[in-house]
Amino acid sequence: MPCVKPDGTLEPMAQAIIRVLRTPHTAEEICESLRLPLYRVRSTVRELVEARLVAEADGQFSLTGAGAERVRQQS
Amino acid sequence: MDAGTPGTSIPSLPRLGQSAPAFQAETTHGTIRLADFAGSWLILFSHPADFTPVCTTEIVAFAQIAPELRQRNVELLGLSIDSTYSHIAWVRAIEQHFKATIPFPIIADLNKEIATLYGMIMPGESKTETSRCVFVIDPNGILRAMIYYPLTTGRNTDEILRLIDALQATDKHSVATPANWRPGDKVILPPPKTIEGAAERLKAGYECADWFFCKIELPKDG
Numbered sequence: 001m002p003c004v005k006p007d008g009t010l011e012p013m014a015q016a017i018i019r020v021l022r023t024p025h026t027a028e029e030i031c032e033s034l035r036l037p038l039y040r041v042r043s044t045v046r047e048l049v050e051a052r053l054v055a056e057a058d059g060q061f062s063l064t065g066a067g068a069e070r071v072r073q074q075s
Numbered sequence: 076m077d078a079g080t081p082g083t084s085i086p087s088l089p090r091l092g093q094s095a096p097a098f099q100a101e102t103t104h105g106t107i108r109l110a111d112f113a114g115s116w117l118i119l120f121s122h123p124a125d126f127t128p129v130c131t132t133e134i135v136a137f138a139q140i141a142p143e144l145r146q147r148n149v150e151l152l153g154l155s156i157d158s159t160y161s162h163i164a165w166v167r168a169i170e171q172h173f174k175a176t177i178p179f180p181i182i183a184d185l186n187k188e189i190a191t192l193y194g195m196i197m198p199g200e201s202k203t204e205t206s207r208c209v210f211v212i213d214p215n216g217i218l219r220a221m222i223y224y225p226l227t228t229g230r231n232t233d234e235i236l237r238l239i240d241a242l243q244a245t246d247k248h249s250v251a252t253p254a255n256w257r258p259g260d261k262v263i264l265p266p267p268k269t270i271e272g273a274a275e276r277l278k279a280g281y282e283c284a285d286w287f288f289c290k291i292e293l294p295k296d297g
Contacts, residue, residue, distance in 0.1 A: 003105060011105075039111040039150060040104060047106065 003047040010070070013044050018071055021054060024062040088194035091221065095119075095212045096192045100154075103162045104180035107152070109216065116149040116243075117212040118235065121195045121205035125157045125165035129229045133207070134165075135175045136232040147239055148214070151179035155205055156190060159183040200226050209235060211242065248293055261290040 003014035010018070013036070020033050030041045045061055048054040053067035063071065089096055099108045109117075120137065122130040137151055144151060155162075162181045169175050182189060184205075190196050195205040207224035219242050224230050241252040250262040266287040267273045273286040283289040 037145075037150060038115060039107060042111040043105055043107045046111075 003044050004051050011044075013040065014048060015074060017041065017044055018048065018053060018063060018067055019074070021061055021063050021067065022071060024060040026059050027061065030061070089192075089210065089218050089221070091218055093218060094216050095210065095218045098189045098192060100182040100184065100189055101159055102152070102180035102182050103159060103166060103177075107180055107182075109212075112150055112152075112212070113216060114214050116144075116147065116214060116239065117152060117210075118144065118149060118239075119152045119154065119193070119210040119212060120230075121154040121190065121193075121208045123201065123204035123206070123226050124155055125161045126168070129227070130155075131165075131169060131173070133229050133232075134177060134181075135169060135173055136229075137179070138175050138177050140232045140236055141178050143236060144239065147243060149239055153179060153181035154184050154189060154195070155181070156184050156187055156203065158185055197223075197225075211238065213242070213246075244293065250291070250293070253290075261292050264289045264291060 003011045005011060016034055017030060020030055025033065027038060027041050027045060030036070030045070031038050034041070045054060045056075048067070049056055049061075052064055053070055054061050055064050095109060097109050099106060118137075122133055124130060134153065137153070141151055157165075162183055166177045166181070169177060184190050187196065190205045193208065193210060195208045196202065197206045200206060204226065206226060207228070207230055209220075209222040209230065210218060211220040213219045220238055222230065222235075222238075237257065240258050241256055244250065244252060244258070244262060248262065250264060253260070253263050256262065261282065264276070264281060267276045276289055277283055277286050279289075281289040281291055
């Protein structure tokens with residue numbers, strides 16, 4: 001899972017995205033917020049969902065408990 | 076055994092107007108699926124190998140048109156039968172020696188899965204390298220254009236920009252584009268399909284050489 005490094009820390013883009021997801025966003029809103037191409041957001045968010053740091057509901061992405069804890073650790 | 080030799084199966088190739096074959100790939104930007112590009116145009120292109128001179132000129136040329144493509148809602152995605160580590164080293168070498176940043180991902184297709192799926196390998200030229208292929212995929216995932224160049228000949232990225240402009244003009248205005256068309260040039264109206272339509276076309280005030288050959292100017296924004 002490229003967005004999560006072998007030591008469990010997140011790649012810079014994944015870190016930026018979970019910081020944005022302190023409030024729920026759609027993929028398009030994440031793109032606008034971070035000025036990233038949509039394909040990059042979709043692929044990274046998919047991996048964050050697989051890592052159970054982010055959850056999706058009705059097109060909105062938000063942090064899971066583990067994701068919120070990860071943001072706290074980064075702050 | 077070469078392709079074309081009796082007993083050799085020739086893989087099916089993608090077809091214009093059909094859905095582009097789906098894939099998931101390891102790239103220099105992480106794991107990417109074709110579906111991740113939904114809503115954008117995509118130029119999927121292959122090169123024979125990293126750290127080769129013609130490919131280096133091409134990847135730099137693609138990087139140079141990337142901003143113009145982005146303005147047109149077009150993403151770029153490269154591919155070769157090399158590892159991600161090779162791609163990363165090549166991209167870094169290009170930054171160092173050619174002062175060019177490669178802003179798009181490059182697929183590491185070591186198992187030739189995507190190269191085979193898209194018919195990028197021409198066994199008559201090389202069984203281990205992809206030819207210089209370009210696949211233009213529209214926002215709905217439909218394959219709209221293909222270009223194949225041999226190993227010896229670098230592609231013309233100006234033509235690729237022109238092709239994108241032509242395809243987008245076609246979609247926006249339901250017209251066709253003549254040979255060597257450029258944005259701002261007149262476009263071609265689809266020919267009428269009935270006798271009545273042919274007669275009406277000639278009375279409609281278009282610039283017509285004959286009933287089947289009529290041109291119009293596009294609105295200035297188009």
